Amino acid sequence: MVNTRLNFSSAYHPQKDRQIEVVNRSLCNILRCLVGDHVKGWDQKLCQVEFVHNHAVNRSTGFSPFQVVYSVQPRGPLDLMSLPISSVVPKKVKDFVEGLHDVHKTVHESLIPANSKYKQDANKKRR
Template sequence: MGTKLNFSSAYHPQTDDQTEVVNRSLGNLLRSLAGNKPKQWDLALSQAEFAYNRSKNRTTQLSPSEIVYGQNPSGVLDLAPIPRIGRLSIKADEMIDYLRGVHDQVKKAIEDSNVKYKAQSDSHRRKVTFEVGDLVWVVLTRDRFPVGEYNKLRERKIGPCEILQKINDNAYRLRLPSHLKTSDVFNVKHLTPCFVDADKDNLNSRASSFLPGETDAGQ
């Protein structure tokens, strides 16, 4: 399929969008099948898998089973004692040619869909890049705090922090304060440029750089 492996940064699994979509679809199916017994969702997992593999994808207009095996698995009606019209035995060579044609069709559909979604997403995206040595303000999300330490009123933007390594345009490794016990790799959407006023030697941001226990009362 010509895929390329992109490593996601810590706490930012959205790079693997295909898995995210499948998990969301399976979650919706399980929610419907489990009904008023959500803790027994594992009993409906086989039904959800079967239904998902038989359902047509919006992009490819084919089901996962059709793409992999060339046909959908037999359902309830297929097992009924009625004439199976339209089900023909395909020779191996014909089956190979058919699957190759299906895969070419699916690849083209996915590429066209990706181009459309990328153009739509890029129209609302502002690209920001940093270099090693730049100072940035860092936004700490809830999952960055240890269990029991998160508070809605606690400072969430810290800095300035120095960029130590540029992993790619979306992920950067930072020099964090020693009291922070979290991964030092951040997604670019959680970083804000920090500029130093050379005349006043001040930082032009409202973000706080206080250490734990400090307040602005003493200052």
Template sequence: MLKYEVTHRLSTAYHPQTSGQVEVSNRGLKRILERTVGENRASWSDKLDDALWAFRTAYKTPIGCTPYKLVYGKACHLPIELEHKAYWALKHANFDLKTAGDQRKVQLNELSELRDQAYENSLIYKEKTKRIHDAKIKNRVFNVGDQVLLFNSRLKIFSGKLKSRWSGPFTIVQVFPYGTIELS
């Protein structure tokens, strides 16, 4: 953690949604490391720089671009690409100061627009995912006296993998508005 200047902070275990983006990023990094680290898994820290580079330069569907492009406002160029474009790079580096300043202002405006577009893309992606999820939810109508099973969604926190998450049967005593049900 000292090497990469990471401050370790604990998030609430019962609210993983509070760090959803971090969890998604970590899962992507873990997947890259699993593929690149060989039999000796102790060498993962040697491959971390390469894994981070791969993650930052990979296209992300929710934002519609790469994280690298969001930070720097342009696609990344590998050293071999720059070698072939040396003349192009020299030409762009040798602007006079007024032209370079104007060019930089344009680039900063483009970067701001790019980030706004990524934010909008992210919202659209989330709404689309929510629509797909909500379409799969079946609307159930429960009546007093029905026999039902209760699903324990917190079981993963407390006990083993092979224990059933369903308990019951229970009888419905009262049905409240907005889906709340009293069981006995």
């Protein structure tokens, strides 16, 4: 129907499929970051790892894996959370959300010069 093809690789020879190697490496990196010092709790973080991986936008395609499969971007916890104006929100929750927004803003601001540096380095090899 959508012209997809399933290619099987052996479980004992994953090097046959470079794409799987890249995905496995990125999943391991995400899991390592989430687990931290609590190594025995790695299995409890797998759902978060899956969500993060499927929600992350690929640099080459400009789409997340979830968008490629379902044509929509999934909503994250911050997208689903709206701070009501009329009711009282605990200070701890406000501080957490504001801190998260500050971190995202800082990350976005730091990515702009990094992207321009990557662009400049890539353009050195082009005419």
